Amino acid sequence: MVNLIAKPSVFRRGASDVLIVAGDPGETDLLTTTLxxxxxxxxxTASTGFEGVARIARRRFDLVVWEAMLPDLRDLAKGTRVASADIPPLLYLISCDYLHTLLPNFGRRKEDYVTKPVRATEVLARAEVLLRDRRPGPGAATSGYADLVLDDATCQARRGAQPLGLTPAEYRLLRYLVANAECVVSKEQISQHVWGDFRASEAIDKLVSRLRQKVSREEPALIHTSRGFGY
Incomplete structure (x- = not known):
């Protein structure tokens, strides 16, 4: 759990057009209301992959929220009617159990993911990052809380003016903790998010310890242990 010094200021959107492609009507309603x-x-909105592809072929969207495990079309790149260059930024929705099927092909375009069940704060944080370079210069939002700033374009983080010098795993962990700042996340959730599979408790403890040392060089401490539950 990350202890916030101040309320997050990251969630300020422009008038971006979003397409939601999800099979569960309840999930679609939740995402629609949140956004x-x-x-x-x-x-x-669309309830099948092929319907989603057809909508993208007909008009331009700034962001697509895409359920990664749709039975008819799990990967948008398989949509033959849409050229890869025309695919807008993608935010995948995926269960932890299927995360290993998504990660090997990740990074082919501007894309990110959230694990199910989705959290409103995490959806908004990742949408903000995906759309950041579509917004005009000086006023563009920077992801972060109080004096902690994360730059997903370079995978760099700093606290105040001090770079943290994080490894890729440390950055993924910090990003996950920030996105779930008002929640306690379990070691199992951390393992799935950082590595895409299950790791021993000792490996997770060591990773959290290294990250805590870098983040907590300045006071106050931000990362706290919830004994028996997680961080």
Whole structure:
């Protein structure tokens, strides 16, 4: 769990058009409400992969929220009617049990993921990052809390003016803790998010310890242990 010095200031959106492609109507309603309350325009929804591809072929969206395990079309790149260059930034929704099927092909384009069950704060944080370079210069938002700043374009983090010098695993962990800052995350959740599989408790403890040392060089401490539950 990350202890916040101040409320997050990251969630300020422009008028970005979003397409939601999800098989569960309840999940679609939740995502629609979350995004609309944050200032996005949900310009379309689809319940199947092929319907989603057809919508993208007909008009331009700024962001697509895509359920990664749709039975008819799990990977948007398989949509033959949409050129890869025309695919907008993608935010995948995926269960931890299937995360290993997504990660090997990750990074082919501007994309990210959230694990199910989805959390509103995490969806908004990752949408912000995916859309950041589509917004005008000086006023563009920077992801972070109080004096902790994360730059997903370079995978660099700093606290105040001090670079933290994180490894890739440390950065993924810090990003996950920030996205779930008001929640306690378990070691199992950390393992799935950072590595995509299950790791021994000792490996997770060591990773958290290294990250805590780097983040807590300045006071106050941000990462706290919830004994028996996680961090």
């Amino acid at each position: 609309q309350l944050a200032g996005y325009t949900v310009a379309g």
